[in-house]
Amino acid sequence: MRLFKTPTRILAIVGKELVSIVRRPSALISLVLGPFLIMAVFGIGYSGYRRPLATIVVLPADSGLPTDANAYKGVAGDGLEVDLVTTDEAAAMDRLNHQLVDIVVVAPPDIKTTFEAGRRSDIQARVNLTDPVQVAYAEFLARGLEAAINRQIIEQAVDQVRSFATDLGLRDPTRIPAYVIAAPTAADLDNVAPSEPTVVQYFAPAVLALILQHLAVTLIALSVVREKTSGLFELFRISPITTAELVTGKLIAYGIFAGAVACATIGLLVAGFHVPVIAQPGWIALVAALLVASSLGLGLLIAAVSDTEPQTVQLSLLVLLASVFFSGFVLAISEFSEPVRSLIYVLPVANGIRLFGDFMFRGATVVSWQLWLLAGLAVAYIGTAWLLLRREMARA
């Protein structure tokens, strides 16, 4: 009969935790439905379309260039929207200083003469931006503008040379079109990835991983800390339950719950957002299980070092903040320097996002070491938390 006592104790913890979860609908709403709603708003509201920069083109007074804004549409490309073409540089700069436009392009005086003199003309693109990402984008557009204008100049030059050659009686001088001479190569992008998710679909694995980690960390940490602060640990201390049984019961309970959330989330992502899932369900389940196990371990660790509920919430939010910044959710992990990049992988979500993404969109992963890393994190976090909690339970 003694043999059945351990399962009885573990099942008691499992049952109690599951009942507690179900009876706290507000926690469910904030932790599960909250991220879903955010995802839905993101999906509905985000188009992936970057607003073109409002542009003023300043021409020299005697340039003879067209003053109609529509004439510059093709030259500027989609990234720039020419609102106005003017010769009043001061007025244009005033509008830029008041942030009424994003960019002022000042054309140099007499490009043709300068070109014929064998010199470069400087086209000035002026911006008033503090966001480094926007500055980089503007710089990119300026380079595009520069290339487009250069191409037009070359085309014009080729046309002039061709008519001169015709005048000289050369045979078939129009065989090669001017635009080919100006731009002899054109890049044609061919994506060999097995699927091409939309922007919203692309973020689905990150949302799934983030939901699972945040849910697992927060719920189990709060559950343990509540028991610590309410004195229930005293009941556990006098009862025959061991720390291992207590931890096992909680891991099973929250594992079941997180598994259910994972199934529901993936179902919603596939049915609602048509997110492609190429890999066998077993791979997705394996990643989810390892991610949840390591996240639960992290939550237990937070609970073991926390003395109060507010402290637990703070630490959980710090983990969430670190996850948003470092996990590849917003910024690519490859953009971080090496020591930081290595540290990032102690966050379960950093591995979860990559693995979910690979298995969903590619059907396989080339970073299978991250599966082992997740398993190692689970063992390390759970083991450390167990040792700390055992010491706390035995403290006298």
Next chain:
Amino acid sequence: MAADPRSIESISKPAGDAVVEIQDVSRRFEDREVLSDINLFVPRGTILGVIGPSGAGKTTMIRMLTGALAPTTGEVSVLGRRPHAYRRQDRERIGYMPQSFMLYEDLTAGENIDFVASLFGLLWRRRRRRVREVLKLVDLWDVRGRQARRLSGGMRRRLELACALVHDPELIILDEPTAGIDPLLRGSIWKELHRLRDAGRTLLVTTQHVGEADECDIVAMIVDGRIVALAPPNELRRLATNGDLLDIETSADFDGANLIGLRGVRAVTQDGARHLRVVVDDAGRSLPIVVETIRASGVEVASAREQRLSFDEIFAILVASGGELRFADDARSAESTADDRGPTSPDRTASAA
């Protein structure tokens, strides 16, 4: 009514079958001594009441028995084992009801008890039976499906009591089980505690209700971390007054000093010209002698009776004497205090035993 020194002896010295043994235990928190020189031996099948005001050190003592705290000095043994070395089997033999509510607010009364029963390893069939039994015992059967957060304060205490009893432990440690419970239900709880005692269980119960001392087999009065009295309830009265107490009113002035020297008379306190309090060895034997002596001096006795102090009064006397004794280095000062007020030094009683 004479004090039986053996009864005190039996609770103050290690008995062969002591369930709880506390020897020379002190506990300090940083520079504050919360318990000092505690000696306590609880024989099997008794109810030991630990009575004292709030902050006296009762809960600290209890927590040392559960293993939550270790003594700074001295030895604690529960069921033959030091609390920090409890094995699972030892824990299954102990029931504990903490002072503050520690159960799950979002579980129902029945679920909470079932959970605790599971922690103690009760398998399904027995668990189901015991949950039903204790729910009925503490009168919570009708609200078994109600969440703990929706129970009244008294119901919560009963729920915790049920949790402490559900696995039918040998030693039951109850930290203020009757706090916040109405007198009627308090009576039924004590009735159940007596039934458990009669069934061979050992109970250690703390309480602030001094009047509940009468419900216990042995009472340890604890004040400022020291046991100021340790005796069965009836003996406490004698400890407080150094014997039985007679209350005499005379119809004319009478000098109480005339009674000193009479056989069995220990002390006389004159409380007005016509009112005496006489401490005697045995009220039954001494009362007629005292009355006869007063009458023989030509003074009529208006009333004469044995005075039974309430436990509140006893407690007040013992606390006062305990406090004075701790600070009185001069033994004569302590004795004169005892002579003036009547009580025997409880520390002396405990140490003599």
